[in-house]
Amino acid sequence: MQRLITCILILDFVSATLCLSSNGENQVNYFNVMDYGAHGDGTSDDSNAISNAWQGVCGEQGPATLLIPSSKIFLVKRLNLSGPCKTPNVGIKFEGKIVAPSMNEWVGDSLSWIQIFYVNGLTIDADGGSIDGYGSTWWQKCRSCTRPTSLRFHSCNGLTVKNLSMSNSPGAHISVNGCDGAFFSQININSPRDSPNTDGFDIAVSKNIAIEDSTLATGDDCIAINGGCSYINATRLVCQGGHGISIGSLGKNKSYETVEEVHVRNCSFIGTTNGARIKTWPGGSGYARKITYEEIILEDVQNSIIIDQYYGIKTPNEVEDAVKVSEVTYSGFNGTSASDKAINLNCSPSGCFNITLDQIYIVSSKSTKVYAFCKNIVNGTIGHTVPKVSCA
Numbered sequence: 001m002q003r004l005i006t007c008i009l010i011l012d013f014v015s016a017t018l019c020l021s022s023n024g025e026n027q028v029n030y031f032n033v034m035d036y037g038a039h040g041d042g043t044s045d046d047s048n049a050i051s052n053a054w055q056g057v058c059g060e061q062g063p064a065t066l067l068i069p070s071s072k073i074f075l076v077k078r079l080n081l082s083g084p085c086k087t088p089n090v091g092i093k094f095e096g097k098i099v100a101p102s103m104n105e106w107v108g109d110s111l112s113w114i115q116i117f118y119v120n121g122l123t124i125d126a127d128g129g130s131i132d133g134y135g136s137t138w139w140q141k142c143r144s145c146t147r148p149t150s151l152r153f154h155s156c157n158g159l160t161v162k163n164l165s166m167s168n169s170p171g172a173h174i175s176v177n178g179c180d181g182a183f184f185s186q187i188n189i190n191s192p193r194d195s196p197n198t199d200g201f202d203i204a205v206s207k208n209i210a211i212e213d214s215t216l217a218t219g220d221d222c223i224a225i226n227g228g229c230s231y232i233n234a235t236r237l238v239c240q241g242g243h244g245i246s247i248g249s250l251g252k253n254k255s256y257e258t259v260e261e262v263h264v265r266n267c268s269f270i271g272t273t274n275g276a277r278i279k280t281w282p283g284g285s286g287y288a289r290k291i292t293y294e295e296i297i298l299e300d301v302q303n304s305i306i307i308d309q310y311y312g313i314k315t316p317n318e319v320e321d322a323v324k325v326s327e328v329t330y331s332g333f334n335g336t337s338a339s340d341k342a343i344n345l346n347c348s349p350s351g352c353f354n355i356t357l358d359q360i361y362i363v364s365s366k367s368t369k370v371y372a373f374c375k376n377i378v379n380g381t382i383g384h385t386v387p388k389v390s391c392a
């Protein structure tokens, strides 16, 4: 609109030629990886071809888009699509399939396979595109070693990722770190429920992040929201298997960490070990506050609602210091619990404050009786809940 108005003004006061040239600058230049020597045969390493095409995109002044075409499989050993880019309008049109090498042929970073660092205004339109991390070659042999995250965004502001499918990451599928403004929608993650640490999203030190309309089948957290995060929305998601939507762990090694304004709405948890989880280590400091979990459907979930302020500690030592948990609202929960302790408010000795529970309806999936547990002070407002939360 801004451009159109400028254009009309120029038309009015100067000349038509100026306007046409400004339109020309707005045309998107496509950089097809096939023109840069990619094979797309699933066996030749196409990392360099994609990387060279990216250099072209990133060096453009006007709108530019990397094209990874459909019906082709690109073996990528490691990929670094980093900026800063000259153009403020960067795209990746991702229609093909990217596959990782096996663990034995790994030549990339041990922390991340595809890294996108310092790119502002990036839109990834993965219209049918998919990324397979070939994690099965890692999960058995490298169960407790460092396994790479498949797709890592670092310092990317104003990011959009749409309609992307991912499977079988060696470690976490997507990590978002140091970003302000990211919008993910229609993300389809499919990894086995017993695959180790295959988080769907791992978010840290980021703000204004939205994840919508996605299905995330993982072996670990559906979404992990770590220290330094604020204004995170998770809306209309289905989390399958895995460990639910978790805030934390926060405060490890006596650290100061903060998370606030996290809003989880209209999400389903199916066969997960947790639904709404907040976890903090004893001895830490900082806060987790202004958090809402609303309109949640549960199916056979182990810990539907859990605040665990004794995370990582085998025998609870009653240290006073803790990350402060306050202003947490749980409302509109409906479904079944796989464990009897459906609601677990395991607060630190200094307590949890302004905790609201209302319109909660959780019954057992095994026809036993479910209950709510509290430790220390649980201060707040308890509305209508099944099971009753009389301990708060």
Ligand SMILES: *[C@@H]1O[C@H](CO)[C@@H](O)[C@H](O)[C@H]1NC(C)=O
Pocket (backbone or CB within 6 Å): 080, 081, 082, 083
């Ligand atoms: C990634 O590429 C950018 C730009 O080409 C470069 O500055 C950076 O050092 C590379 N990073 C890694 C980890 O290879």
Ligand SMILES: *[C@@H]1O[C@H](CO)[C@@H](O)[C@H](O)[C@H]1NC(C)=O
Pocket (backbone or CB within 6 Å): 126, 127, 128, 129, 163, 186
């Ligand atoms: C996502 O991609 C698939 C495959 O190309 C396409 O059929 C579908 O329409 C896309 N969905 C959206 C919402 O763009």
Ligand SMILES: *[C@@H]1O[C@H](CO)[C@@H](O)[C@H](O)[C@H]1NC(C)=O
Pocket (backbone or CB within 6 Å): 208, 209, 210, 231, 232, 233, 263
């Ligand atoms: C999160 O949701 C709230 C309420 O709908 C909205 O005002 C806010 O803009 C959303 N934030 C993001 C990052 O989408």
Ligand SMILES: *[C@@H]1O[C@H](CO)[C@@H](O)[C@H](O)[C@H]1NC(C)=O
Pocket (backbone or CB within 6 Å): 252, 253
């Ligand atoms: C935690 O502290 C211990 C001892 O000071 C140190 O060995 C360890 O690396 C720290 N871990 C992290 C994750 O910082």
Ligand SMILES: *[C@@H]1O[C@H](CO)[C@@H](O)[C@H](O)[C@H]1NC(C)=O
Pocket (backbone or CB within 6 Å): 235, 236, 265, 266, 295
């Ligand atoms: C959540 O679901 C309810 C009922 O289906 C619907 O009315 C509401 O608009 C949804 N809200 C969001 C944020 O998706």
Ligand SMILES: *[C@@H]1O[C@H](CO)[C@@H](O)[C@H](O)[C@H]1NC(C)=O
Pocket (backbone or CB within 6 Å): 334, 335, 361
């Ligand atoms: C919970 O969900 C079930 C199944 O969809 C529905 O029949 C029931 O009315 C819901 N209960 C509440 C309290 O919303």
Ligand SMILES: *[C@@H]1O[C@H](CO)[C@@H](O)[C@H](O)[C@H]1NC(C)=O
Pocket (backbone or CB within 6 Å): 326, 327, 353, 354
């Ligand atoms: C709890 O809520 C009350 C009323 O909204 C507010 O005054 C108070 O500061 C809150 N305390 C904490 C610890 O969040």
Ligand SMILES: *[C@@H]1O[C@H](CO)[C@@H](O)[C@H](O)[C@H]1NC(C)=O
Pocket (backbone or CB within 6 Å): 353, 354, 379, 380
């Ligand atoms: C919760 O704590 C606030 C102050 O932090 C206090 O004013 C309020 O009375 C407490 N509510 C209950 C129910 O204990």
